[in-house]
Amino acid sequence: MIPCRRFGRTELAMPVLSLGGMRFQQSWSDVEASAITESSQANLRAILETAVAHGLHHIETARHYGSSERQLGALLPAVPDPDRLLQTKVPPQADASAFEAELELSLERLGAQRVELLAIHGINRPDHLAQTLAPGGCLEVARRWQRRGRVGAVGFSSHAPLPVLLEAITSDRFDFVNLHWYYIRQDNRSAIEAARAHDMGVFVISPTDKGGHLHSPSDRLLELCDPLHPIVFNDLFCLSQPGLHTISVGAARPEDFDRHLEAVARLPEAASLLPPIQARLEQAQRQALGDDWLTSWSHGLPTWQQTPGGINLPVLLWLYNLVQAWDLVGFARARYGLLGQGSHWFPGASAQALDDTVTDADLRAVLLHSPWRDQIPGRLRELRQRVGGETLQRLTSA
Numbered sequence: 001m002i003p004c005r006r007f008g009r010t011e012l013a014m015p016v017l018s019l020g021g022m023r024f025q026q027s028w029s030d031v032e033a034s035a036i037t038e039s040s041q042a043n044l045r046a047i048l049e050t051a052v053a054h055g056l057h058h059i060e061t062a063r064h065y066g067s068s069e070r071q072l073g074a075l076l077p078a079v080p081d082p083d084r085l086l087q088t089k090v091p092p093q094a095d096a097s098a099f100e101a102e103l104e105l106s107l108e109r110l111g112a113q114r115v116e117l118l119a120i121h122g123i124n125r126p127d128h129l130a131q132t133l134a135p136g137g138c139l140e141v142a143r144r145w146q147r148r149g150r151v152g153a154v155g156f157s158s159h160a161p162l163p164v165l166l167e168a169i170t171s172d173r174f175d176f177v178n179l180h181w182y183y184i185r186q187d188n189r190s191a192i193e194a195a196r197a198h199d200m201g202v203f204v205i206s207p208t209d210k211g212g213h214l215h216s217p218s219d220r221l222l223e224l225c226d227p228l229h230p231i232v233f234n235d236l237f238c239l240s241q242p243g244l245h246t247i248s249v250g251a252a253r254p255e256d257f258d259r260h261l262e263a264v265a266r267l268p269e270a271a272s273l274l275p276p277i278q279a280r281l282e283q284a285q286r287q288a289l290g291d292d293w294l295t296s297w298s299h300g301l302p303t304w305q306q307t308p309g310g311i312n313l314p315v316l317l318w319l320y321n322l323v324q325a326w327d328l329v330g331f332a333r334a335r336y337g338l339l340g341q342g343s344h345w346f347p348g349a350s351a352q353a354l355d356d357t358v359t360d361a362d363l364r365a366v367l368l369h370s371p372w373r374d375q376i377p378g379r380l381r382e383l384r385q386r387v388g389g390e391t392l393q394r395l396t397s398a
Contacts, residue, residue: 009201019059088107166191184322
């Protein structure tokens with residue numbers, strides 16, 4: 001059985017691996033029960049049985065994960081787990097009554113009188129946080145349900161920039177947080193430290209997919225992470241971070257647990273396994289990009305709101321680095337295609353407007369404080385040539 005960690009002030013015994021509900025669902029639409037197939041339910045039952053067998057007691061889903069809640073609701077009684085921790089997530093709304101209606105529907109779909117964890121889903125902008133914390137707002141609704149015994153701990157999930165994430169954490173109004181933290185994206189370290197200071201539970205969102213499409217790693221990444229698979233390396237990296245309690249396994253089939261279970265088995269070896277792999281990854285970065293770029297590429301970058309065409313320079317140059325150093329082309333292509341299409345989940349635009357409505361001079365005018373103002377337009381073109389293509393649609397618009 002996998003080990004558990006105290007999930008901050010919730011006092012829950014949280015397994016270090018959680019079953020995420022985003023990949024096993026049949027449909028991204030909230031279809032009627034009659035439309036759910038026997039084969040889809042058989043697959044989910046096998047996933048649940050595997051999770052229970054290995055001690056993944058925490059199941060985490062969301063109101064807008066299509067048919068996920070409905071499918072779980074039909075199967076949870078058939079796959080009992082006395083230690084189960086059920087979590088769902090509901091997006092914030094300006095109208096608290098609309099939020100409450102969504103919460104009611106969420107528990108109805110799950111067939112649950114109570115969820116042990118409820119997250120306000122997608123506090124990605126300052127107005128989302130304001131809607132949540134306002135008098136009579138979403139958090140007050142959640143706490144009322146908590147007093148009635150229908151909700152346990154209340155937290156939030158976020159893809160927000162660090163300042164918004166920190167404001168939400170330091171408000172001290174939440175019990176836990178779902179956030180991003182992977183080897184390829186470590187900018188939320190101070191958020192984890194803040195959550196730890198506030199004794200909050202910390203859950204890492206989608207480490208395999210958002211951590212670099214590690215389910216289909218590049219040959220270069222496989223070479224650099226040897227003797228570990230990149231999934232195992234990244235899991236060990238995440239679970240070795242102080243203050244971090246659990247990471248999501250987005251299982252689409254039972255065998256998707258295998259590498260994550262390997263990582264947990266090797267946790268006692270993390271201190272010896274991680275440093276040589278990290279050294280190789282860092283050396284590959286230096287060789288591909290140079291020390292000067294690595295230490296200063298992000299200096300003086302404007303936000304996407306301040307950039308002509310809404311071009312998201314921080315994200316695009318981060319993707320450029322991932323492609324150049326570790327050949328994460330598939331991941332970069334997916335993220336590039338979502339820019340401009342994913343609302344507040346993936347804000348800002350790709351570099352497609354460069355040479356169309358945005359010129360080099362336009363970019364240089366907002367890069368006055370960047371030591372790379374003359375090189376950045378060319379690097380955006382390099383990235384666009386390698387990964388630019390069809391735009392993508394986020395699978396849920398909520």
